[in-house]
Amino acid sequence: MNYIVDSSIVNTLLRLHKAASSQGFVLLKGLSRGIFRKLQPEDMKDAYISISQSQGEFLYDLLLDKQAKNIVEFGTSFGVSTIYLGAAAKKTGGKVITSELLPEKCAVAQQNFEEAGLSEMIDLREGDALETLKDVPDGIDFLLLDGWNDLYLPLFQILEPKFKKGTLIYTDNASFRSAQPFMEYLRANPQKYRSQRLHDEKGGSELTEYVA
Numbered sequence: 001m002n003y004i005v006d007s008s009i010v011n012t013l014l015r016l017h018k019a020a021s022s023q024g025f026v027l028l029k030g031l032s033r034g035i036f037r038k039l040q041p042e043d044m045k046d047a048y049i050s051i052s053q054s055q056g057e058f059l060y061d062l063l064l065d066k067q068a069k070n071i072v073e074f075g076t077s078f079g080v081s082t083i084y085l086g087a088a089a090k091k092t093g094g095k096v097i098t099s100e101l102l103p104e105k106c107a108v109a110q111q112n113f114e115e116a117g118l119s120e121m122i123d124l125r126e127g128d129a130l131e132t133l134k135d136v137p138d139g140i141d142f143l144l145l146d147g148w149n150d151l152y153l154p155l156f157q158i159l160e161p162k163f164k165k166g167t168l169i170y171t172d173n174a175s176f177r178s179a180q181p182f183m184e185y186l187r188a189n190p191q192k193y194r195s196q197r198l199h200d201e202k203g204g205s206e207l208t209e210y211v212a
């Protein structure tokens with residue numbers, strides 16, 4: 001198991017996980033806006049809705065094992081997951097391209113990357129990922145899907161031509177209803193994708209390998 005030991009990164013992550021864990025009211029307030037209509041990213045503009053520490057540690061270890069360099073993320077929020085990916089990229093000599101729709105979240109994420117000493121490794125693209133991730137370089141080593149779940153499939157289909165044998169895709173919230181068109185696409189293409197559910201609690205996560 002590989003562990004993050006850089007104190008700037010460790011301290012930034014500790015601060016962010018602590019802040020995320022005390023957001024009960026912010027989360028409820030955001031989610032309540034989705035009771036009578038479809039929830040929008042703007043409804044969650046103050047919410048981290050970030051991956052957990054154990055998910056982050058798993059991803060860091062996986063990326064180092066794989067020596068992943070070309071790393072892409074959909075859904076930055078305040079940058080918790082991106083910091084784990086950036087910490088791995090710092091070790092492998094790679095880069096992370098990440099995308100966030102909301103400018104306010106981008107501004108805070110950028111500050112967090114600076115605090116962690118990872119700005120050089122992270123290219124944060126503000127705007128709709130369906131546009132901003134169109135021109136990521138070919139040969140993606142690792143893709144993290146953690147943005148709006150109903151965009152998983154269209155975004156994935158934009159990025160698919162940039163996969164290579166062995167590309168790994170980690171999908172957060174894989175058991176949410178809005179992620180199912182994407183999950184069904186994976187299941188319908190077993191000759192291209194080998195996939196397994198890692199966790200079923202808290203929305204579930206799935207790890208997929210492009211094997212074609």
Ligand SMILES: C[S@@+](CC[C@H](N)C(=O)[O-])C[C@H]1O[C@@H](n2cnc3c(N)ncnc32)[C@H](O)[C@@H]1O
Binds near residue numbers: 081105127128
């Ligand atoms: C679950 S959060 C990401 C959490 C982050 N990965 C972490 O672990 O810290 C999902 C984010 O996706 C963003 N988002 C939603 N639609 C988007 C789009 N079309 N393009 C880029 N980002 C989007 C939301 O604003 C939100 O901040």
